[in-house]
Amino acid sequence: MMYFDYIGETKDIEMRKLYIIGIGAGNPEHVTVQAIKAMNKADVFFLLNKGESKDDLVRLRKEICERYIDDPSYRTVEIADPVRDPATPSYTSRVEEWHERRAVLYEEAIAANVGEEECGAVLVWGDPMLYDSTIRVFDRMIARGNISFDYEVIPGITSVQALAAAHKIVLNGIGESVVVTTGRRLADGQFNSAENIVVMLDGSCSFKDFPDAESDIYWGAYVGTDKEILLTGKLGEIAEHIEVARNEARERNGWIMDVYLLRRSQ
Ligand SMILES: C[S@@+](CC[C@H](N)C(=O)[O-])C[C@H]1O[C@@H](n2cnc3c(N)ncnc32)[C@H](O)[C@@H]1O
Incomplete structure (x- = not known):
């Protein structure tokens, strides 16, 4: 965020920043230079734990962090993915409810783990614009108005x-x-x-x-x-x-x- 001081110079105001980073579809070499730069700014990474047996996918994320981040002092925070409520009749309402619960969990995790001048990141499989809920969940968090942050989306190679x-x-x-x-x-x-x-x-x-x-x-x-x-x-x-x-x-x-x-x- 920029502001102008009284003599007209621009200065940066540090604000809590989050990156939604596309990491490509499975090959660590899909990761772009822009993604590597953003990953190196992050103090904390949020990992959505889907409780699946996809160990390979968790391993790939770890491998990407180890390979591309210079300073290994970053923190990781796991967020347990809420389950969709099968009792909700329509598919759309089921997904909407699920996104809202994800928004609450992210909100709590960000408030607890990213300081006002720190930077957090979510690593998204492929690209965040394709069959992924992270951007929608972030928009919900903003609409809820309980937490302030700036965020940026870094594109990735889709499947x-x-x-x-x-x-x-x-x-x-x-x-x-x-x-x-x-x-x-x-x-x-x-x-x-x-x-x-x-x-x-x-x-x-x-x-x-x-x-x-x-x-x-x-x-x-x-x-x-x-x-x-x-x-x-x-x-x-x-x-x-x-x-x-x-x-x-x-x-x-x-x-x-x-x-x-x-x-x-x-
Ligand atoms: C939840 S969507 C996420 C898509 C992702 N955001 C992207 O940009 O590719 C998951 C679906 O993406 C596809 N997918 C993702 N990675 C893949 C891969 N490495 N090989 C084949 N299909 C993949 C499959 O159709 C899978 O069911």
């Missing part, structure tokens, strides 16, 4: 970019559009006529029921990590094979993250 690079593809055909959606929405059938569809968060292999078997699918799991699996082909020919590979990999590793592009036949 979609990592997928496209791994397959050496452009997402769109010349002049075409790209839809980015979830497995749930794909299964609803609302994008059946889209030209290029990127699907994330698909625990049910919704591609199996996509009506155009002549589509090309470019599928990737653990993209960018040392567990990366890439498969591509005509949907009708390869869908079952992808499902089997997906199930085997999830069994082997205890978790899976996969993303794919469906490109409709012309």
Whole structure:
């Protein structure tokens, strides 16, 4: 924050600062120079503990901190992620309630751990603008008005970019559009006529029921990590094979993250 003193010079007023930092989708080398600079300013890192068996993901965050932060005196604070209340009937209200509870937890953790002139950071998988709630939760914290801070978002490499690079593809055909959606929405059938569809968060292999078997699918799991699996082909020919590979990999590793592009036949 800047202000002008009485002779017109600008001075910095130190204020509690938070960074939401995109760290890329699994390869520590996705981390940008801008992210490294922000990480080196942070006194404290907040880790949202989702209570999952994704040890690899926790390890990657630690590896990134150890590799890129020069002064190891930073602190880490774990925040236990609240569970969504299954009793709340609509999906949207369930997520809204969950975000509100996350906002309260962040608010308490920031107030208790980041001094007025200190800097905190949240490391977000991929990029914070894609299927991630951190920015929304921060906006809620600001709207609640109980805590003051300045915050900045540092972009990261998304899993979609990592997928496209791994397959050496452009997402769109010349002049075409790209839809980015979830497995749930794909299964609803609302994008059946889209030209290029990127699907994330698909625990049910919704591609199996996509009506155009002549589509090309470019599928990737653990993209960018040392567990990366890439498969591509005509949907009708390869869908079952992808499902089997997906199930085997999830069994082997205890978790899976996969993303794919469906490109409709012309
Ligand atoms: C909660 S979203 C987070 C997306 C993230 N913010 C991004 O920029 O990629 C999680 C979904 O991202 C995708 N994903 C994230 N990392 C991935 C990876 N390394 N390989 C494959 N898919 C990944 C999967 O579809 C997963 O279900």
